[in-house]
Structure formats: C-alpha cells, structure tokens
Amino acid sequence: MTLFASVELAPRDPILGLNEAFNADTRATKVNLGVGVYFTDEGKIPLLRAVKAAEQARLEAAAPRGYLPIEGIAAYDKAVQELLFGKDSALLADGRVVTAQALGGTGALKIGADFIKRLVPDATVAISDPSWENHRALFESAGFPVVNYRYYDAETHGVNFAGMLASLAALPAKSVVVLHACCHNPTGVDLTTEQWQQVVAVCKEKDLIPFLDMAYQGFADGIEEDGAAVRLFADSGLSFFVSSSFSKSFSLYGERVGAISIVTQNKDESARVLSQVKRVIRTNYSNPPTHGGTVVATVLNSPELRAMWEEELGEMRDRIKLMRTQLVDKLAALGAGDFGFVKAQRGMFSYSGLSAAQVDVLREQHGIYAVSTGRICVAALNSRNIDAVASAVAAVLK
Numbered sequence: 205m206t207l208f209a210s211v212e213l214a215p216r217d218p219i220l221g222l223n224e225a226f227n228a229d230t231r232a233t234k235v236n237l238g239v240g241v242y243f244t245d246e247g248k249i250p251l252l253r254a255v256k257a258a259e260q261a262r263l264e265a266a267a268p269r270g271y272l273p274i275e276g277i278a279a280y281d282k283a284v285q286e287l288l289f290g291k292d293s294a295l296l297a298d299g300r301v302v303t304a305q306a307l308g309g310t311g312a313l314k315i316g317a318d319f320i321k322r323l324v325p326d327a328t329v330a331i332s333d334p335s336w337e338n339h340r341a342l343f344e345s346a347g348f349p350v351v352n353y354r355y356y357d358a359e360t361h362g363v364n365f366a367g368m369l370a371s372l373a374a375l376p377a378k379s380v381v382v383l384h385a386c387c388h389n390p391t392g393v394d395l396t397t398e399q400w401q402q403v404v405a406v407c408k409e410k411d412l413i414p415f416l417d418m419a420y421q422g423f424a425d426g427i428e429e430d431g432a433a434v435r436l437f438a439d440s441g442l443s444f445f446v447s448s449s450f451s452k453s454f455s456l457y458g459e460r461v462g463a464i465s466i467v468t469q470n471k472d473e474s475a476r477v478l479s480q481v482k483r484v485i486r487t488n489y490s491n492p493p494t495h496g497g498t499v500v501a502t503v504l505n506s507p508e509l510r511a512m513w514e515e516e517l518g519e520m521r522d523r524i525k526l527m528r529t530q531l532v533d534k535l536a537a538l539g540a541g542d543f544g545f546v547k548a549q550r551g552m553f554s555y556s557g558l559s560a561a562q563v564d565v566l567r568e569q570h571g572i573y574a575v576s577t578g579r580i581c582v583a584a585l586n587s588r589n590i591d592a593v594a595s596a597v598a599a600v601l602k
C-alpha cells in the first residue's frame with residue numbers, strides 16, 4: 205500500500221467546476237453568469253482607481269516588508285470597525301470591539317469558527333437555507349454540526365420569515381446563527397429592518413450567538429445603509445461576531461482582504477478575546493499579508509481616495525441595478541413573464557427561479573452558464589450580453 209493509495213478524489217467545487225466547463229466551451233457567444241465576481245460593462249474585473257493610486261503610493265514609498273502584528277495593520281482594523289459600526293459608535297468608544305485582519309471573508313469566518321470552537325465546543329451552527337455554499341463546509345471543518353434555518357420561499361421569491369423565526373427559536377441556547385448582513389448570497393433576498401429587529405430579539409431571547417457575514421457592504425444601498433443590520437445588533441447589547449470582506453467592494457479578490465470583528469461586553473473582555481483570537485491566527489498562518497490591508501487602509505484613511513472609492517463603489521452598485529431593471533424589462537417584452545422580483549433583490553446575485561433542468565438547457569443550447577440552483581450573477585451581465593441572455597431565458601421558458 206502506498207501512502208496515498210486510500211485517498212479518495214474529493215468532489216469538485218460546483219462553481220469552480222462550472223468555470224472549467226465555461227473555459228472549455230468554444231462558442232464565441234458564451235456567457236458566464238455562474239461566478240461571484242463583479243465585471244465592468246466591458247466584461248472585465250475592474251482595478252479601482254482608488255486602489256491603483258494607493259498601490260502607486262505604496263510602490264513609491266518602497267516600504268520594507270516586515271511581519272505585521274498578528275492582528276494586522278492597526279489603521280486597517282480601525283477603518284474596518286468604522287465601516288461596520290459607524291465612526292461615532294459607542295461600542296468603539298467603549299473598547300467593545302476586537303478586530304483582526306483576516307484572509308478575506310473566508311479567512312475571517314474560519315478564525316471566528318475556530319475561536320468559537322474553543323469557547324463553546326458543543327455548539328450547533330445554523331446557516332440559512334440556502335446559503336453561500338462554503339458556510340456549511342467551513343463550519344463543519346471547524347468541527348461543528350451545521351443545520352439550516354428556513355429562509356428562502358420559492359413561491360413568493362421572498363423570505364419565509366415566519367419559518368425563519370420558528371427555526372431560530374427552536375435552536376438550542378448558544379447556537380451560532382450565521383446571518384447575511386446584506387446582499388444575501390445566493391438568493392439576493394434580504395430582510396427588512398423590522399424583520400432584523402425581530403431576529404435580534406429572538407437571538408437575545410434564545411441566547412443565540414449571532415455571526416454576521418458582511419461580504420458585500422456597499423452593494424445594496426450604500427456603505428452606511430448596508431451596515432444597518434450590524435448596527436441593530438450593536439445596539440442590542442448582545443455579544444456577536446462579524447466577518448467582513450473587501451474582495452467585492454474593493455475588487456481585490458486575489459489579495460485576500462477581510463477582517464473578523466467581535467463585539468464583547470467591555471474592554472476587559474476585549475483584551476482577553478483578542479489574546480485568544482491572536483492565538484488562533486498564530487497557529488494558522490502567524491500573521492496576515494501586507495499588500496491588500498495597506499491598500500485598503502490607505503484608501504479608507506485618505507479623504508480624497510475614500511471619496512474616489514465611494515464613487516467607484518456607487519458606480520458598481522448602480523450598474524448592477526441597471527442590469528436588473530434591463531433584464532426584467534427585456535424578459536417582459538419577450539413575453540417571458542413577470543420577473544419583477546429580480547429588481548427587488550440586492551447585491552450581485554439573483555435567484556432567477558429557473559430550475560436545474562432549465563439551467564442545463566441554457567448552458568447546452570445557448571452557452572449561458574448559471575448555477576444549477578438558478579442563481580445568476582447579475583454583475584456579470586453587460587450591455588453586450590444582456591439581449592442574448594434575455595432571449596435565451598425566454599426561449600428556455602417557452
């Protein structure tokens with residue numbers, strides 16, 4: 205027997221598998237709506253002007269590349285906190301938020317998960333049905349049983365909110381509840397402020413541990429607006445977790461820039477929590493990389509670059525909304541039915557309502573790639589491919 209003789213081939217990641225099939229497709233008219241990436245109207249991943257300027261400044265400074273502190277760049281961590289909780293947050297003034305730079309939103313979730321495993325080893329983790337496909341795998345690999353709470357209602361293309369509340373209320377105390385802070389992936393369907401208030405109330409009443417995943421701040425209504433759910437939790441007095449990511453909002457996917465923030469009850473708790481989070485980081489990868497964190501901190505802390513970034517983020521947000529409106533209008537004009545719900549969805553994704561069989565036909569006959577759940581990336585639509593996509597969807601539905 206060789207050492208690896210018994211190693212089984214792991215199943216392919218469904219979305220990366222889709223990308224491979226897309227790349228192998230030789231049709232010139234192919235369109236990839238499977239990915240979770242924002243593209244410009246020219247079909248390119250943007251390099252934001254604010255990022256470019258910060259990178260240039262960094263190159264010119266020719267700074268040495270020493271190790272960062274375990275929790276990352278202090279100016280970065282502070283900027284993350286202000287984005288999430290607001291500059292004037294009482295929590296920040298009271299030293300109740302611990303933040304550590306992390307390797308993207310994924311890295312932040314994993315650090316949070318590993319820390320919780322030490323704190324509440326027998327916890328159950330609840331994720332939305334459906335959720336970002338990595339949530340389950342990530343928390344399972346951190347050693348937790350993962351269950352679903354009800355979320356999406358295919359009939360109404362909305363949230364089964366009564367079902368969601370009932371699921372949450374039935375969880376054992378000290379369960380971890382993973383919540384999409386805005387721009388729910390994969391459905392695009394978010395809670396209203398009133399619904400968030402009720403979720404906060406049930407977390408409080410049932411002694412649950414909220415873990416907010418903020419991967420798309422600024423993609424729904426704006427930076428401040430999209431922080432509303434985090435702010436509600438901040439006002440609740442609960443202790444909770446927030447993972448955040450700049451992959452999308454800074455178009456820095458490959459630089460792995462994210463953060464884990466933990467809200468505690470007081471400064472003393474914060475110091476002890478930070479010391480444990482640092483231990484988790486130290487035993488995983490020691491300390492974070494310099495480039496992405498430096499760039500984001502430079503942009504967020506320079507009034508000029510920050511204004512530039514906000515403008516660019518606004519352009520991305522507006523373009524996605526334009527694509528939603530145009531897709532809905534074109535489908536209606538083609539007699540494909542009322543897709544008005546797509547306009548109400550937020551963020552990069554849309555649960556289109558297409559079945560797995562329809563998604564297969566879309567791919568095989570029209571070269572349009574979507575996830576088998578019917579999830580499409582609206583941010584991959586553009587003025588050149590949207591007519592073809594609308595016609596193909598209309599044809600599939602006939």
Ligand code: PMP
Pocket residue numbers: 240307308309310311336384389417419449450451457460461462
């Ligand atoms: N959470 C959600 C809901 C996401 O959609 C994503 C990215 N697709 C992540 C976390 C991970 O973000 P990152 O790429 O920064 O690791």
